[in-house]
Amino acid sequence: MKVTVIGGGLAGCEAALQLANSGVKVWLVECKPIVMSPAHQSENLAEIVCSNSFKSNDINTASGLLKEELRRLDCKLIAVADSCAVNAGGALAVDREKFSQAVTKLISSHPNITIKQEEAEGFYEGVNIVATGPLTSDKFLKVLKKHSGDLLYFFDAAAPIIAADSIDIEKAFISDRYQKGTGDYINCPLSEEEFFAFWQQLINAKTAVVKDFEKNAIFEGCMPIEVMASRGKDTIRFGPLKPVGLIDPKTGKRPYAVVQLRKENAKGDMYNLVGFQTHLTFGEQQRVFRLIPALKDAEFLRYGVMHKNIFINSANLLDNAFALKSDKNIYFAGQITGVEGYVESIASGLVTALNCFRRQKNLTDVHLGDNTIIGCLSRYITTPNEYFQPMNANFGLLPPLTENIRDKKQKKEMYANRSLKEIEEIIENIGV
Ligand SMILES: Cc1cc2nc3c(=O)[nH]c(=O)nc-3n(C[C@H](O)[C@H](O)[C@H](O)COP(=O)(O)OP(=O)(O)OC[C@H]3O[C@@H](n4cnc5c(N)ncnc54)[C@H](O)[C@@H]3O)c2cc1C
Numbered sequence: 001m002k003v004t005v006i007g008g009g010l011a012g013c014e015a016a017l018q019l020a021n022s023g024v025k026v027w028l029v030e031c032k033p034i035v036m037s038p039a040h041q042s043e044n045l046a047e048i049v050c051s052n053s054f055k056s057n058d059i060n061t062a063s064g065l066l067k068e069e070l071r072r073l074d075c076k077l078i079a080v081a082d083s084c085a086v087n088a089g090g091a092l093a094v095d096r097e098k099f100s101q102a103v104t105k106l107i108s109s110h111p112n113i114t115i116k117q118e119e120a121e122g123f124y125e126g127v128n129i130v131a132t133g134p135l136t137s138d139k140f141l142k143v144l145k146k147h148s149g150d151l152l153y154f155f156d157a158a159a160p161i162i163a164a165d166s167i168d169i170e171k172a173f174i175s176d177r178y179q180k181g182t183g184d185y186i187n188c189p190l191s192e193e194e195f196f197a198f199w200q201q202l203i204n205a206k207t208a209v210v211k212d213f214e215k216n217a218i219f220e221g222c223m224p225i226e227v228m229a230s231r232g233k234d235t236i237r238f239g240p241l242k243p244v245g246l247i248d249p250k251t252g253k254r255p256y257a258v259v260q261l262r263k264e265n266a267k268g269d270m271y272n273l274v275g276f277q278t279h280l281t282f283g284e285q286q287r288v289f290r291l292i293p294a295l296k297d298a299e300f301l302r303y304g305v306m307h308k309n310i311f312i313n314s315a316n317l318l319d320n321a322f323a324l325k326s327d328k329n330i331y332f333a334g335q336i337t338g339v340e341g342y343v344e345s346i347a348s349g350l351v352t353a354l355n356c357f358r359r360q361k362n363l364t365d366v367h368l369g370d371n372t373i374i375g376c377l378s379r380y381i382t383t384p385n386e387y388f389q390p391m392n393a394n395f396g397l398l399p400p401l402t403e404n405i406r407d408k409k410q411k412k413e414m415y416a417n418r419s420l421k422e423i424e425e426i427i428e429n430i431g432v
């Protein structure tokens with residue numbers, strides 16, 4: 001049995017490793033470094049293109065719960081992420097270089113996986129898993145259009161990265177929100193006056209020209225900071241710049257607003273501006289973000305950028321196993337299916353591999369739960385929907401609890417317990 005996985009990103013690598021560990025011979029086709037998307041920069045597989053955060057590890061959040069479900073399902077990439085974690089309070093953030101290198105090593109040393117370095121320009125003989133991601137190469141987009149009809153899209157943006165030694169630490173303080181963590185964030189406080197000066201420049205700053213850009217096609221979960229700021233004076237102060245849970249040791253008070261910086265790598269020589277996805281021109285990023293007092297001399301190692309993200313109309317095209325209804329030899333995985341986010345893409349790679357393997361062995365499809373994040377996300381992606389839009393892990397996907405619980409914390413704990421119980425039952429039945 002042989003499967004070709006097209007795209008060695010997060011979903012493709014997870015799918016390849018799952019299949020290879022089940023004894024399937026896998027061809028993994030990756031176009032880097034021959035063809036590089038505007039966001040990919042490294043030659044390694046499983047490249048993380050923007051923030052290095054896989055979000056919360058707390059199982060009482062949807063993202064934390066999804067990761068815990070994945071750990072129990074023996075997810076390979078989450079195991080690597082855990083082993084490359086950098087301190088980030090309650091979040092799972094990784095050293096992106098170490099993460100990609102470790103995944104590349106796992107794949108290239110696997111006896112059942114052959115890496116083919118080429119740009120796919122069509123499908124391969126036999127079973128294919130398409131995991132070419134939101135920035136699928138132009139040649140393959142043409143193939144997809146032919147096979148899967150009109151493609152859908154949205155725009156999302158990445159945040160800039162700055163050099164640690166360019167931060168004016170005298171004007172910042174190290175602390176985690178509500179002291180949860182090990183001093184993982186550098187906080188840049190702004191007084192009321194400084195905040196309004198910054199806000200005013202931000203909303204009037206020049207944005208970059210993005211090909212085919214449409215303002216109303218921005219993904220809410222990855223809203224550029226300047227778009228969020230334009231919604232009102234206080235919007236970003238209740239969003240990425242919220243000061244709650246932070247006390248500036250110099251004043252003993254909560255600042256008016258705070259920009260948080262999170263470590264990009266284990267060495268701690270690069271920092272990400274948390275929540276500062278942007279589509280300002282590079283010059284404007286320098287000018288406006290340097291108005292934050294601690295960042296007045298910030299050296300930008302990578303500027304924020306905005307991209308058009310492609311996905312197929314999965315809800316109407318794919319069956320329960322993420323295979324095309326019109327061609328059962330072609331499966332899809334990752335963000336190209338409309339799941340949104342690193343962990344969601346990894347999860348989708350795992351689900352596709354599991355059912356692709358089972359179908360080749362004439363086993364019944366497995367649905368990974370009616371009360372789990374992974375099961376509900378998979379169902380959302382494959383349920384016909386006239387207004388299909390990308391989806392990330394959230395508790396709204398889950399069916400309501402049978403009890404009427406008013407306490408929010410207790411409600412989330414109950415969601416988590418119900419999900420993990422169900423995952424354990426499924427694992428026992430299918431023997432993951
Ligand atoms: C700019 C940007 C910023 C993002 N920021 C975040 C973020 O901060 N947090 C978050 O959770 N999610 C983010 N995402 C969303 C998403 O989680 C990532 O895009 C994620 O990497 C998707 O995983 P994937 O495996 O589907 O695709 P990818 O990881 O992009 O992998 C696809 C792979 O396919 C290869 N490929 C493409 N075409 C071909 C071809 N024709 N032949 C062979 N190989 C091909 C590519 O080179 C790539 O290696 C961002 C996305 C973008 C585009």
